[in-house]
Amino acid sequence: MGRKADLLIVTALAIVTPAQAADRQNISIAPARLGEAVVALGRQTGVSIGMSDQSLAGIATPAVTGRLSVEGALRRLLRGSGATARRIDATTWRIVRARPAPRPTTPAPVPAAPLPDQPAADIIVTASKRDTPLPRYAGMVEALDSNLFSSGEASGGTATLLARVASLSSTHAGAGRNKLFIRAIADSGVAGPTQATTGQYLGDMRLNYAAPDPDLKLYDVGRVEILEGPQGTLYGAGSLGGIIRIMPNAPNLGEFGGQVSAGLSATQHGDPGGDLSATINLPIVAERIALRVVGYGVQDSGYIDDVSRDLNDVNRARTYGGRAALRFAPDENWTIDINGVYQHIEGRDAQYATQSLGRLQRASSVAQPYFSDYLLGNIRIERQWDTLRFVSSTGFVHHDLAESYDATQQDGPPSLFRQRNDVEIFSTENRLVRDLDNGLGWILGASYLQSRSKLRRTLTSYGTAPLQPQVIPGVPMFGGGMPATATGVRNSVKEATLFGEASFEPVKGLIATVGGRLTNSRLSGEALDPIAALSSADLARAEAQADRSETIFLPSFALLTDAITDITLYARYQQGFRPGGLAVDDQRVRRFQNDRASTVEIGFRKGVPGRDTIAISGNLAYTDWRNIQADVTDRIGLPTTANIGDGRIYTAEARMVVRPVARLTLDGSIIYNDSRLTQPAQFLRALSYGGRSLTLPNVANLGGRLAFDYRAPLGDAMRLHLSGSARYVGKSQLGVGPILGRTQGDYIDTSLSASVTRGPVQMSLSLTNLLDSDGNRFSLGTPFDLSSDYYTPLRPRTLRIGIDFAF
Template sequence: MRRRLAALACATMLASTGSAAAAERTIDLPAGDLGAAVRALSQQIGLSVGVESSALTRLQTPPLRGRMNANEAFSALLSGLPVRAVPVGDGAWRIVSAPAQTRPRKVAARSLTPRRPPPPQPIVVTASKRDLTLTDFAGSVTVLDANGTGVTLPALGTADIVRRLATLNSTHGGPGRNKLFIRGIADSSFLGPTQATVGQYLGDTRLNYNAPDPDLRLYDVGRVEVLEGPQGTLYGAGSLGGVLRAVPNAPELDRLSGSVSAGGAVTAHGDPSADFSGMLDVPLVESQAGLRVVGYGGVDGGYIDDTLRGLDDVNRVTTYGGRAALRILPAENWTLDIGAAVQTVDARDSQFADRDAPPLTRASAIAQGYSSDFLLADLKLSGEWDDIRFVSSTGVVRQDRDETFDATPLDGTPTAFSQNSEVLLVSTENRIARDLAQGYGLLVGASLLHNEVSTERDFGPARTMVASTGLDSKVDEATLFGEASFELAKRIVVTAGGRVSYTWLSGGGVDVPAQLSSLSTSASRGETAFLPSLSALYRASDGMEFFVRYQQGFRPGGLAVRDAFVQRFRNDRVETIEAGLRLRRQAFDLAATIAHTDWNDIQADIVDMNGFPATANIGDGRIESFDLKANWRPVDGLTLGGSLFVNDSKVTEPVQDFVFAKAVAAQNDLPNVPGFGVQGSARYRASFNGGWQFETGAQGRYVGTSRLGVRPLFDAPQGDYAEVDLDMRIGRGGRGVSLTVFNLFDVAGNRFSVGTPFTLGARPQITPLRPRTIRIGFDAEF
């Protein structure tokens, strides 16, 4: 009520300002701080408007666009904010804090008559690096937003995002060692030194280069944005398929707050699980500095039995971690953010089962556990001058992964292959941006990156393993990039951009066998890449846009160990042209995209003739894809949503090492991405007398058929399964209890992964879904 009264008072007082306030003008304001919005609005409507304090200037306002008078503009801008406008002279106004609410709010009983849903809030694509609204962004994007402007955000990890999006796929080797794929751009199930096809970011900090998805838990994360790729101009190497960007909640500087959650779960055919999390936000200097700390942990009970060793539920995974964020406002319009994150994943054994054995069982001679330790530190400085925004971000990431594979031959001595990979990634980027306003927008930036990987390997009888050929490699990259948008007409926006990168690659073998010591086991070289982009957006009407986009992406080459030799692999490049439609109405929104991608010199993590993981260029390919996303809000509180993905991909020209019978080559789809996938969800929220709130939802996903790899040995089917999840929560006053059912129908399936590459030929494998799991949880905030 207080917010409504503030907005009404603002509108009433502005009505007295006369013709200056009554005249309609074209208003074009990006989302951002209240201070910047007021400055821009003052220029566009011809009134003088000030703000009471610097603390109020940092309040966040939505984007505002259209023909309106000052009354309408200020009412829309201030609605929902704890402020009001007061007159201070002829044509002059001042934004001040609204008086505090003195009477308790009464919650009326909920009417049984369905009400029309409120209009959706504008969606801002922060991953555009210019905070463009969706109406100005030419591309396919999905926003998962905890504040209700997108799809409901899960509070767990990457696997939960994958279940909500048909275009996003992942391998399932276990938390901390998976690979993500977007829009059908997938190379293989195996992990090697090749760079990821999806760029992952926590805020503005890059999380991986040629390392797997760290699978950071998404506790206290406000939004996740998934941009379909390639995104070469904005994000450079390693964004062939797109970008996944998680944005943590920032510290609040004016109040102490916190939250806790805990839950326990039981899994059919397996061990119980448990999880917990906590958040504390402490203002250090009121309106000037604050600290936000998050901690979490959990145990995922195992559900796969090892019959050879006589052990049950061997694949238990334990995860612990936390984040800390310090925000300081050193001066007006300047913000300094310092952050850190740590997470450790410890898996007692691998996640696969034998395909031809009884369900959820396998026979392994040794344990195949793994661990993944992740550490991050970052610093971000941002400032504004009128409509220009400056951002400087620097991050350091350390990732350490240990894993063991069963390499025992049939009826042979227990044999193991172990691998330790240590990754150091240092990246920094500086950019200036101007959001699209008054007919044009601009982005200019530069970045530096250093990535080094040290991989050590051991192989042999489990108790007497000896060193095998490993690899040390380094990548140094320097980049300049830019993008400019122009509103050629009232409804047409054209954007052109480019990125120039110089990459220096170097490395060599480690523990090279003596018989190969006379061969060259090291190499270095430099390469330059230019990635252009061009797009056009047509606003056919309010709430309807068409766009077409051309974009390129690449991954630099590198070194890999293959058949005991250190060998080079070349860079690969994709170019995509796509066309899309977005339609938004008060209660309905829809987005559809069709794309064609050419992929040259495909890099893929493979398995060599001895079963060891390696990397090579496998040939050229092409991908045709179509995706459709829709949401419908038929009545207040009810949201129905769904997405669909159709993909057709081929390795059109395999290189000589991978040429096989034409009949097989003609069916050689790229691995790990199904030809068809569909996802649907329903969610309902309601409030009742006494402040009680109820929420429930259901979501289902069908994953079509794919294949394990590109060689005949790995021509094993995957996918072709459906899973359904249910959840509900009831709470009051910031406290609630919840019930969640995962995999309602207890489907086994076969997800996209591989357990050990050494026994694939003798014992086919599957990676089953977690059996039906029921979780009861409690959460509270203060």
């Protein structure tokens, strides 16, 4: 089953006639964790066994064999665990804590990694909001459990997910300022006021809206699930490409513990780096209240040299932050979680280079620093009644992102363009869920979201004369380092939503899922600090167009069959959308409209990764994307937003996970994308020329990944873990049309890591970019110079040594 931040319900399906409590049966259960053991017991006896405290699932259980009653088998499994089994009816049992669990004699790392020979549990897709077993989920999903992340990988944040998931891509502008794309649903690489195409969540709380990836570090995270989109029915606006759901470890109500990790890294061609983290779990009132706190600091070393300013390793970035979670469980049916997150990222300079100057070098007139401040607060309440569950999640996000770009013109004085995006999100969702046997059930919910973003801009010249030549028409250049204000924009949206989804089995072996989301959006926008060149009439007209109310219905349908033993076949149709808003370019403030993506896909799945010897999955998808919103650049180079036309995307992907022996896992995946802008907007037709392909930007046409994972004991007291991967990222284009049509990608990224664990201590060694490949992850340097041969190189070969200590 795995640990989850959500309430854990373990439901075993009856495969024989349900047994009475006193009936004795032949039972054989291997040593495991309690979560896996009760699933095995349920399958062998036909009873249903539930747990209301997710922390119980990780308790180690002994082997249980013999002719026993259900009650006798449970008594043996729970002996010495501090938990007890309560009988609900003839075929239903619930496991609860009887007293605080005893502290283990040998501390285990947090979170504990399963032993190599431990039977694997089924994968539950919790991001479906209905705890759907993977074999009965109609769609492509990547589920990354905590035992896959080392502390070094946790310090990498989103970069770790990019290295593991072939369908996930990024703009690589820098930590905290990247745009993420799933599959081929990508609008552009320029940062503007559009809503993200990929939704990101921490548990049930939305992380982003009209801002880039906050790049939260993955310390003390129990699981990450990536669902390919659209996911409009359950997640609403901004989930065209899909969603990324991070589930941190929940406070443990019965056990004190924690972990400390530290690492030092050395980057070839760069300066040293390092990371430090600490986690502590503190029960305050046994079995009722517990607090869990995580803190961390990371320094990513610089490796870009600026020859113009005679500076080395200018692109160093520092991150510090933490999370705190307070859990209150007044009884076995209620769970209340209060969560807080803070993270600060500070980049000393941009991370792009110039190919014509030599490897890892560029020539800039000014430094281009940036920072990201991220603050989140959330309260989640859950109530359980056997198969019925109520969940309420309410929270607030404040995200402040400041960026800067070199705006120096040829033969002009050094100039710097600054852009600051201040985003606030309030959201609440309340849903009622009924989880029936094996993925059947329904969900009904209502949500409200309010987002406000303020994008402010300034332009500064460092020339000595009091007045300098204008870079942006209408924006004066004062000289002497005095900033001049350029036109900004404010956008706000208020969304009220009703949504529902139900899965039922009209005939045996065929599951139908029907859902829909009805959203009313109230949109408004206005120009901030408009320059004199913008007429009052034009501003009033644009703002009047932006103030509007829209109602959108997003349907979804899916069919799935598992009538063929160990094989799942499915077909799915779903839609997603993004609301419009206001954008500003060098001369105008204008409205951009909604866009909508509709996807039809078919796929198959055989086996479950980590459980079966061979697990294979594949998917074919077609997406019709109308009125595409994209952040583009105006003729001066300023980021702005426009509807660039209609497009279509074909996607084919496949994955195979093989376990030739219990200790070794081999993982291979491949994805092919064919994306085209079939009906370009008029302004793009004017820029284009005959024979040029208008492909959608920033997603490679071909990608793939090969990886291995090996775990084995070293004697009686130690464990060895070896892993390695190679990921190929094919060619893509920076943007749409000839101006932004530069090629990027076509590189291989590699990594290798090893760790040895003895009791509570783990020593690790990792090496990334083994081949010291230069690569080109992103072809944008500064938008004020689109003619230079800028590129964003891979981080050079980096060695990290780390130590983790659990208590």
